[in-house]
Amino acid sequence: MQEENLLKMSEMATPPVMETFAANILICYLFYRIDRPIEKAHLYDIAVGNDIINYFYYQDSIAYLEQNGSLMRTVTEAGEAAYVLAEKGVECAKQLRNCVSKAYRDKIVSCALRYFLRKRRENEVKIDYLPLEKGYYVHVRCLDLKVDLMDLKLYAPDLTQAKLLGDQIMLNPSGFYGKILEAAFSNQEAEDAFDLSDN
Numbered sequence: 434m435q436e437e438n439l440l441k442m443s444e445m446a447t448p449p450v451m452e453t454f455a456a457n458i459l460i461c462y463l464f465y466r467i468d469r470p471i472e473k474a475h476l477y478d479i480a481v482g483n484d485i486i487n488y489f490y491y492q493d494s495i496a497y498l499e500q501n502g503s504l505m506r507t508v509t510e511a512g513e514a515a516y517v518l519a520e521k522g523v524e525c526a527k528q529l530r531n532c533v534s535k536a537y538r539d540k541i542v543s544c545a546l547r548y549f550l551r552k553r554r555e556n557e558v559k560i561d562y563l564p565l566e567k568g569y570y571v572h573v574r575c576l577d578l579k580v581d582l583m584d585l586k587l588y589a590p591d592l593t594q595a596k597l598l599g600d601q602i603m604l605n606p607s608g609f610y611g612k613i614l615e616a617a618f619s620n621q622e623a624e625d626a627f628d629l630s631d632n
Contacts (some may be wrong), residue, residue, distance in 0.1 A: 447536050449487040454487045456494035458525060458533045461503055463541050464518035465526035470507050472515045483544040485537065498522065551603075558606040560599040562592060569595040573611050575601060582625065583610055 450456050460480065464471065471479075476495075478485045486494070503522035503534040509515050518526070530538060556576070563570040566589045575583040589595035602609045 440551060445451045447485070447534075447540055450533075451490055452536065453490050453493045455498060455533050455537070456480075456490045457503070458529045458597045459486060459497055460494055460498060461525040462530050462533070462538055463545055464504070464516070465523055465546055466535065466542050470515040470517040471545075472509060472511060472513045472529050474513070476516060479545045480541065483548075484542075485541050485544065491537070507585060514538040554606055555604055560602065560604065562595045562599065564592075571595045571598050571602075573599075573609075583613065585613070600616050 445527045450459060460476075463476075463479070477491070481488050481491050495504070498508070501521065502519055504516045504523055507515050507517045511586050537580050560575060561572040563586070565588075568588055569592055570586040571589055573583065573585045573587065574581050587598060589598050
């Protein structure tokens with residue numbers, strides 16, 4: 434809870450970057466720290482979607498970084514357009530990182546890590562909301578490469594409750610799956626239900 438409050442305070446203290454120079458450094462720094470290609474759509478979601486960099490300065494920065502050879506275009510295994518950091522971008526991240534405050538650097542990296550974690554969870558767990566005459570089923574599927582590890586429906590009285598349940602599952606899907614397995618394997622017939630003292 435305290436960590437969440439500190440993060441909220443940090444976000445309030447970091448309004449969107451409105452300068453191309455700072456945006457250039459932040460984007461290079463993000464790639465340097467993540468050390469992997471980032472899909473174009475994902476980079477936009479991280480930088481602009483989290484109010485770290487203003488939309489217009491983000492667009493200017495991407496164009497500049499591509500032109501000067503700091504960022505190179507690539508394609509992911511899934512065939513999605515992405516960027517990768519070139520050597521010039523690595524030097525920018527190393528030498529100029531202190532030109533942008535640590536609060537901004539921490540914010541863009543932590544937002545990226547949370548974003549990629551959420552994306553991974555979305556690939557491993559699928560949640561659908563199925564309407565009923567009264568209420569909804571929360572349809573949860575835990576996926577593996579070729580099989581469904583779990584296919585489960587949970588009842589909720591309305592869509593708001595159903596979505597709340599789905600959101601809670603997505604916070605820690607592997608923990609949810611583990612608790613279901615634990616409950617199944619530890620489930621025993623209650624011996625207390627039978628009074629055998631008179632036998």
